[in-house]
Amino acid sequence: MKDMTEIRIPRAINWNRLQDDKDLEVWNRLTVNFWLPEKVPLSNDIPSWATLTDHEKQLTIRVFTGLTLLDTIQNSVGAPSLMPDAVTPHEEALLTNIAFMEAVHARSYSSIFSTLCSTKEVDEAFRWSEENPHLQAKARAILQTYAPGNDPLKRKIASVFLESFLFYSGFYLPMYWSSRAKLTNTADLIRLIIRDEAVHGYFIGYKFQQGMAKLPEDKQQELKDYAFSLLFELYDIENQYTEELYDDIGLTEDVKVFLHYNANKALQNLGFEALFPPEVSEVNPAILAALSPDSENHDFFSGSGSSYVIGKAVATEDEDWDF
Amino acid sequence: MGVPETGLPDILFYSSRSGNTARFVGRLGLAAYRIPVEPDAPMPAPGRGFVLICPTYADGQGRGAVPKQVIRFLNAPENRARLVGVIASGNRNFGATYALAGRIISKKCNVPLLYRFELAGTETDITRVRAGLDRLGTERCSMTA
Numbered sequence: 001m002k003d004m005t006e007i008r009i010p011r012a013i014n015w016n017r018l019q020d021d022k023d024l025e026v027w028n029r030l031t032v033n034f035w036l037p038e039k040v041p042l043s044n045d046i047p048s049w050a051t052l053t054d055h056e057k058q059l060t061i062r063v064f065t066g067l068t069l070l071d072t073i074q075n076s077v078g079a080p081s082l083m084p085d086a087v088t089p090h091e092e093a094l095l096t097n098i099a100f101m102e103a104v105h106a107r108s109y110s111s112i113f114s115t116l117c118s119t120k121e122v123d124e125a126f127r128w129s130e131e132n133p134h135l136q137a138k139a140r141a142i143l144q145t146y147a148p149g150n151d152p153l154k155r156k157i158a159s160v161f162l163e164s165f166l167f168y169s170g171f172y173l174p175m176y177w178s179s180r181a182k183l184t185n186t187a188d189l190i191r192l193i194i195r196d197e198a199v200h201g202y203f204i205g206y207k208f209q210q211g212m213a214k215l216p217e218d219k220q221q222e223l224k225d226y227a228f229s230l231l232f233e234l235y236d237i238e239n240q241y242t243e244e245l246y247d248d249i250g251l252t253e254d255v256k257v258f259l260h261y262n263a264n265k266a267l268q269n270l271g272f273e274a275l276f277p278p279e280v281s282e283v284n285p286a287i288l289a290a291l292s293p294d295s296e297n298h299d300f301f302s303g304s305g306s307s308y309v310i311g312k313a314v315a316t317e318d319e320d321w322d323f
Numbered sequence: 324m325g326v327p328e329t330g331l332p333d334i335l336f337y338s339s340r341s342g343n344t345a346r347f348v349g350r351l352g353l354a355a356y357r358i359p360v361e362p363d364a365p366m367p368a369p370g371r372g373f374v375l376i377c378p379t380y381a382d383g384q385g386r387g388a389v390p391k392q393v394i395r396f397l398n399a400p401e402n403r404a405r406l407v408g409v410i411a412s413g414n415r416n417f418g419a420t421y422a423l424a425g426r427i428i429s430k431k432c433n434v435p436l437l438y439r440f441e442l443a444g445t446e447t448d449i450t451r452v453r454a455g456l457d458r459l460g461t462e463r464c465s466m467t468a
Contacts, residue, residue, distance in 0.1 A: 028387075274446070301451050323398065
């Protein structure tokens with residue numbers, strides 16, 4: 001009988017022979033978007049930081065340690081755990097990029113801390129992140145799914161939920177500060193992280209859909225059920241985490257709407273329909289504007305005005321246009 | 324060409340293999356023609372006015388926002404002449420480049436940006452786009468009557 005352990009020939013990656021052109025498209029996007037925290041002038045936020053109350057400062061630092069934990073998990077466990085299941089060598093290379101950028105994100109929060117906060121405040125918040133039951137519960141729920149031997153597609157589901165849903169209870173706060181003209185440079189840095197996470201969630205979700213499409217219908221249904229039940233479990237934890245963090249400054253309900261909106265987007269990245277209905281997912285316009293500044297809504301069908309406005313000058317240097 | 328056009332415009336759309344735009348168009352429940360992903364596949368040839376639904380693929384600087392196949396399609400003057408308006412999709416998480424393809428096409432082709440939505444759209448988006456297209460159809464009727 002043939003030896004069951006197949007020895008694969010070590011193969012050099014050839015980017016000129018693609019099995020899936022999405023790999024190159026996303027690789028290009030991620031590499032062009034590469035950034036480091038040093039490029040953001042965080043020290044300009046020092047005067048703004050001084051206007052926050054002690055409680056608001058503590059909340060902000062805690063939120064950022066929570067985000068650091070998720071980035072740390074995705075850097076050291078999450079993205080690497082997807083590599084053995086990569087279908088193409090290019091997907092594997094992409095996952096190394098994703099893993100590294102998560103390390104950059106985790107590192108960025110420490111840049112914010114060293115610019116704005118005292119060592120004592122930061123040490124306290126890291127201790128808090130290790131002891132907070134809700135934060136620990138979501139980390140554990142995800143890590144369990146990443147464990148070796150688990151279903152590769154379930155791992156992708158968890159990864160998309162981390163990238164496209166779990167970060168948002170935290171991302172809300174810098175967007176909120178930014179909407180009130182506070183910590184605007186910090187918000188610029190967070191927007192770079194948000195942009196990366198959006199590509200990660202999209203790409204991993206795309207690979208999930210590719211894998212899922214090859215399965216028989218009953219197996220597809222099982223995975224879909226798994227995805228929704230994991231989302232419910234995480235949503236439950238996120239609600240408690242949100243209440244604990246935001247009750248004191250009266251933002252809990254606003255954050256929860258943001259959670260619904262992002263949960264729906266995470267499901268869409270996996271190719272599933274939205275779960276939360278529009279009436280509980282319409283995000284505060286100030287937060288939406290903070291997410292995508294300079295892209296105001298001037299479209300024709302939204303009905304706010306009778307005329308449309310054609311957006312301000314945009315880069316159309318693309319050499320493919322003929323006219 | 325001499326016959327006045329009435330009613331709903333056709334819908335043309337582009338959707339990559341991730342399928343968000345295709346899912347949105349499917350839920351609209353209106354007849355729609357797809358601009359193919361493969362560069363060597365035949366392009367649809369709209370015989371009447373149409374609305375284009377197009378996703379955005381911009382990098383951080385806004386480059387490459389409009390998919391190459393859509394540019395190829397719009398490079399044909401006869402296609403451009405029938406373009407009534409553009410609906411663009413994207414993701415707000417891309418900040419200032421959210422749904423940028425819509426702004427670029429609107430500017431290049433001098434047509435209105437009709438609507439923007441995220442990923443595969445929400446129920447609200449579907450309702451608004453259906454109503455908007457209806458209104459557009461009615462306006463076209465009264466314009467050509």
